[in-house]
Amino acid sequence: MTLVRREPLADQAAEVLLERIRSGEWPLGAKLPGETTLAPQLGVGRSTVREAIRQLAGRGILATRQGAGVFVVALDAPEDWTRTVARADVRTVIEARIAIEVEAAALAADRRTTTELRTLKKALRERETHRAGIEEHVDTDIAFHRGVVIAAHNPILLDLFDSFTPRNRQAMIEMLRARGTFGDDADHATHERLYDAIARRDRTTAATITRDHLTSLTTKLIR
Structure with a gap:
């Protein structure tokens, strides 16, 4: 399991999540585990997980659906x-x-x-x-x-x-x-x-x- 060790934690957590998406752990359309599951996996707090998800949502990788959870809507971030x-x-x-x-x-x-x-x-x-x-x-x-x-x-x-x-x-x-x-x-x-x-x-x-x-x-x- 890859852990986040360096600052800024949210940026690092976002990159770890993205790598796991790229590797196929969560395919297109898949729902991510909840914050309480992801936080210990990444070695960060729940607020850091939320910020990491927010970053990936801003890059078009994840989407939060009210009452349903967080889903993978793209498998990689487009180049700048x-x-x-x-x-x-x-x-x-x-x-x-x-x-x-x-x-x-x-x-x-x-x-x-x-x-x-x-x-x-x-x-x-x-x-x-x-x-x-x-x-x-x-x-x-x-x-x-x-x-x-x-x-x-x-x-x-x-x-x-x-x-x-x-x-x-x-x-x-x-x-x-x-x-x-x-x-x-x-x-x-x-x-x-x-x-x-x-x-x-x-x-x-x-x-x-x-x-x-x-x-x-x-x-x-x-x-």
């Missing part, structure tokens, strides 16, 4: 999102953008307001005037695409977009430096066509333009 994004390569970042921005473009065509359309137009002009420096170009490009996601009126898509914007920015800068060229007229025309599709509420064209544009970036990676 920030670390996952930070390690992603350029292709992975672009694939994630496709997953988010294609649907966002379609929703934006359906839901955009007049004010959001004006803001998007302003972002498009800013993008056009910042095509000489890589960092300025990437920043104004991201601002335009974020405007599209805002117009989708889906807070989850916006949170996802914002959560990997730092890695996306770094990846785009790396890719453009490697290519040596960026911000040409054809590329900007694509963004103008996306704006026009959203403006006329053409969700199919908006989604298609976005998918084709981002897919072309992955194609250029292997040239």
Whole structure:
């Protein structure tokens, strides 16, 4: 039996419980023993067990059901999102953008307001005037695409977009430096066509333009 010996006790107890879940001692859907059983097994008090369970519940591993007990609802804790994004390569970042921005473009065509359309137009002009420096170009490009996601009126898509914007920015800068060229007229025309599709509420064209544009970036990676 593994005992908890080091501080902080609740953190250590949570890790011991997680290891026992990972080992299969308590399968998915299983009910954990009560605090009076777990406390002596772990060598800690009942309050420490409660805190350990609270931690694992916060990580999505356990769930407390009123009047029924504590149950296993996941077999492992997902890796921290920030670390996952930070390690992603350029292709992975672009694939994630496709997953988010294609649907966002379609929703934006359906839901955009007049004010959001004006803001998007302003972002498009800013993008056009910042095509000489890589960092300025990437920043104004991201601002335009974020405007599209805002117009989708889906807070989850916006949170996802914002959560990997730092890695996306770094990846785009790396890719453009490697290519040596960026911000040409054809590329900007694509963004103008996306704006026009959203403006006329053409969700199919908006989604298609976005998918084709981002897919072309992955194609250029292997040239």
